[in-house]
Amino acid sequence: MPQSPDLLAERLARLKSDFPDLFTDEGRLNPAELQRLVGEGESERYEFRWHGKGEAKRRAFMPTTAALNYDASRSMNPDQARGNLIIEGENLEVLKLLLSSYRGQVKCIYIDPPYNTGKDFVYSDNYTQDKRPYWEQTGVTEGGVKVDTNAQADGRYHSNWLNMIYPRLLVARQLLREDGVVMVSIDDYEIDNLRRTMDEAFGEENHVATLVWEKGRKNDAKLFSVGHEYMAVYAKDLQALKDAKTIWREAKPGAKEIWDEYVRLRKTHGESDLAIEADLTEWFRNLPAGHASKRLARYRRVDSNGPWRDRDISWPGGGGPRYDVLHKDTGLPCKVPERGWGISAPDEMQRQIDLDLIVFRADHTEPPFRKAHLRPVADELDPENGLDEEDENATADPDDAGLAMQVRGSCIYKQSQVAVKALRKLMGAKVFPNPKDYEELAKLIQYVTGGDPCALVLDFFGGSGSTAHAVLKLNREDGGNRQFVTVQLPEEIKPKEAAYKQGYRKISDITIDRVKRVIAGTGDKPQPLDAGFKVFSLVKSNFPRVEFAPDPDKTEAENLIALKAYIQAKEASLFNVLPRELIQDEVFLKCGFQLDYQLERVTELTGNEVWRVSDSQATPRTAVVCFDTQLTAVTLDWFKAQTGRVILLEAALDTTMKWNLRHTLGARFIAF
Numbered sequence: 133m134p135q136s137p138d139l140l141a142e143r144l145a146r147l148k149s150d151f152p153d154l155f156t157d158e159g160r161l162n163p164a165e166l167q168r169l170v171g172e173g174e175s176e177r178y179e180f181r182w183h184g185k186g187e188a189k190r191r192a193f194m195p196t197t198a199a200l201n202y203d204a205s206r207s208m209n210p211d212q213a214r215g216n217l218i219i220e221g222e223n224l225e226v227l228k229l230l231l232s233s234y235r236g237q238v239k240c241i242y243i244d245p246p247y248n249t250g251k252d253f254v255y256s257d258n259y260t261q262d263k264r265p266y267w268e269q270t271g272v273t274e275g276g277v278k279v280d281t282n283a284q285a286d287g288r289y290h291s292n293w294l295n296m297i298y299p300r301l302l303v304a305r306q307l308l309r310e311d312g313v314v315m316v317s318i319d320d321y322e323i324d325n326l327r328r329t330m331d332e333a334f335g336e337e338n339h340v341a342t343l344v345w346e347k348g349r350k351n352d353a354k355l356f357s358v359g360h361e362y363m364a365v366y367a368k369d370l371q372a373l374k375d376a377k378t379i380w381r382e383a384k385p386g387a388k389e390i391w392d393e394y395v396r397l398r399k400t401h402g403e404s405d406l407a408i409e410a411d412l413t414e415w416f417r418n419l420p421a422g423h424a425s426k427r428l429a430r431y432r433r434v435d436s437n438g439p440w441r442d443r444d445i446s447w448p449g450g451g452g453p454r455y456d457v458l459h460k461d462t463g464l465p466c467k468v469p470e471r472g473w474g475i476s477a478p479d480e481m482q483r484q485i486d487l488d489l490i491v492f493r494a495d496h497t498e499p500p501f502r503k504a505h506l507r508p509v510a511d512e513l514d515p516e517n518g519l520d521e522e523d524e525n526a527t528a529d530p531d532d533a534g535l536a537m538q539v540r541g542s543c544i545y546k547q548s549q550v551a552v553k554a555l556r557k558l559m560g561a562k563v564f565p566n567p568k569d570y571e572e573l574a575k576l577i578q579y580v581t582g583g584d585p586c587a588l589v590l591d592f593f594g595g596s597g598s599t600a601h602a603v604l605k606l607n608r609e610d611g612g613n614r615q616f617v618t619v620q621l622p623e624e625i626k627p628k629e630a631a632y633k634q635g636y637r638k639i640s641d642i643t644i645d646r647v648k649r650v651i652a653g654t655g656d657k658p659q660p661l662d663a664g665f666k667v668f669s670l671v672k673s674n675f676p677r678v679e680f681a682p683d684p685d686k687t688e689a690e691n692l693i694a695l696k697a698y699i700q701a702k703e704a705s706l707f708n709v710l711p712r713e714l715i716q717d718e719v720f721l722k723c724g725f726q727l728d729y730q731l732e733r734v735t736e737l738t739g740n741e742v743w744r745v746s747d748s749q750a751t752p753r754t755a756v757v758c759f760d761t762q763l764t765a766v767t768l769d770w771f772k773a774q775t776g777r778v779i780l781l782e783a784a785l786d787t788t789m790k791w792n793l794r795h796t797l798g799a800r801f802i803a804f
């Protein structure tokens with residue numbers, strides 16, 4: 133329909149062209165900015181604001197009533213899961229649920245959220261208050277959750293994305309250990325907003341680096357071919373990492389092969405370092421020219437910490453301390469290197485001698501040297517010893533260029549096609565667009581967790597499961613016991629998509645199937661991994677009381693009576709109908725147990741089914757629990773005598789029983 137020109141729009145466009153700074157990033161006029169410009173606004177301060185920020189923050193801290201149900205039929209080798217989880221569900225709710233048992237436990241979070249390019253799909257939190265559409269879509273239809281495109285034409289384009297990411301980062305931070313690290317992939321569209329949001333959620337001072345990942349260029353671009361994306365890396369507490377003298381290093385190409393050969397020789401020769409040294413020297417000699425390990429051929433000496441090479445003991449750049457170091461045989465002071473000792477204090481030098489990290493020459497006329505192990509032991513990497521990159525006076529020692537471990541630069545060069553092809557080969561078809569490169573992710577996870585073989589790694593935008601794949605790869609390589617927790621929305625797959633034609637209906641089905649294939653192995657002679665995982669799905673609470681809606685026309689007392697009657701009526705039938713497992717998962721998770729909890733029947737009580745529950749956290753959580761709706765007097769007395777936590781169902785207790793238990797056990801008594 134023809135319309136008259138929009139004069140207001142024209143005037144605003146003119147204003148915007150002259151004063152772009154008066155407009156928000158969504159293109160709206162910001163009157164407060166105009167007031168500030170003419171000196172009438174509030175005093176200036178640096179802040180990052182967008183529409184809906186306050187509400188987004190509130191959402192992060194709003195408790196959830198949802199629960200997680202164990203899905204045995206979609207799990208794989210649950211007895212070997214050892215903490216590996218794939219959780220199908222909306223990640224904000226899931227993160228909140230994980231808080232009670234995983235707070236401060238996660239060593240590394242990697243996420244690859246939707247980039248907000250206008251083409252990808254963003255899950256809207258609008259119905260967090262009333263999640264009915266989510267439950268309807270996940271529970272009633274098999275097809276999964278519908279998500280909307282966040283079109284650029286929408287005036288809230290950036291705000292919508294920020295409102296999605298901000299609360300999730302706020303909750304995720306609480307899951308990190310004090311020495312934990314978070315890495316977030318993003319591209320040009322939202323890198324600025326992501327950095328500023330992460331500065332707020334994690335603290336600007338905890339920014340470690342923003343990596344650039346060059347994935348290859350396309351020749352069809354008219355100006356520049358932008359083939360890179362970013363990865364923002366933040367620590368939970370960068371100062372804590374510095375205080376702990378944390379140094380991140382990765383193995384150079386060729387180092388792994390040397391280590392593998394050393395392990396093989398150790399098995400053959402047992403404790404004889406000399407025999408291993410002889411064979412290792414021979415192995416180096418027989419390597420074909422150009423083999424990456426050849427450049428590290430100085431690692432031919434061996435001790436109980438593996439292969440090592442000598443390393444200069446003087447202070448890089450000169451001006452190091454000069455003190456006496458007595459030769460172990462002659463007892464006389466060794467010659468001090470011209471640049472001074474590379475170890476700042478005599479007592480640290482002595483400690484390193486005692487640790488067998490310093491090697492004396494035949495006599496004191498030459499300075500001793502240091503050992504540099506192929507896999508350095510922690511004491512070799514002491515930053516005080518002139519190796520701290522942030523020490524302005526420390527100059528890189530050219531001798532160090534030949535070390536087997538290196539610091540990573542901030543650029544990654546790897547074609548995205550490598551990951552696309554690898555996933556296509558594994559799944560037999562192209563079932564997921566733009567998977568991340570699991571091999572590169574494995575290297576990064578290894579790097580930022582300092583090689584921790586037990587790190588818990590979380591990805592709450594799981595996609596095709598690349599992070600879980602990376603964790604399994606690392607464990608296979610070094611026999612580690614890292615665990616993955618991957619969260620993926622049951623996002624609907626449309627019939628026109630290739631994945632649909634392969635039989636997948638939800639993206640979470642792809643996540644689960646990929647990880648199954650990785651564990652089962654592929655090819656003519658598959659080599660299955662000694663691993664498994666449990667699948668959980670986000671569901672409405674199994675306890676019907678959370679559905680009770682108070683009647684606004686009734687008084688509080690009347691509503692309370694109605695609530696009690698409602699609970700009694702519903703719960704009486706609930707516990708007879710629902711399998712105990714469903715209720716116990718919800719109860720244990722909300723009581724802070726990790727999802728790998730173990731149950732042991734208390735056999736001395738015959739009148740009721742009573743269990744001891746414990747999990748495998750560093751300090752395991754424990755409790756005694758009964759899900760029966762009627763308790764015998766013997767059972768009740770037994771519970772009253774317990775010294776730990778007691779978990780019972782409200783439905784099993786009348787007011788007197790509850791009062792008695794509360795009186796005897798105090799906060800150790802929990803009723804659901």
Ligand SMILES: C[S@@+](CC[C@H](N)C(=O)[O-])C[C@H]1O[C@@H](n2cnc3c(N)ncnc32)[C@H](O)[C@@H]1O
Pocket residue numbers: 221222223224243244245246247253254255564566567568569592593594595596597598599619620621623639
């Ligand atoms: C860019 S992809 C991640 C790809 C993944 N890194 C890989 O290598 O396959 C983002 C994923 O997050 C999922 N997602 C989006 N919003 C979500 C939400 N609120 N909760 C859980 N998953 C969500 C999408 O369905 C999509 O699979």
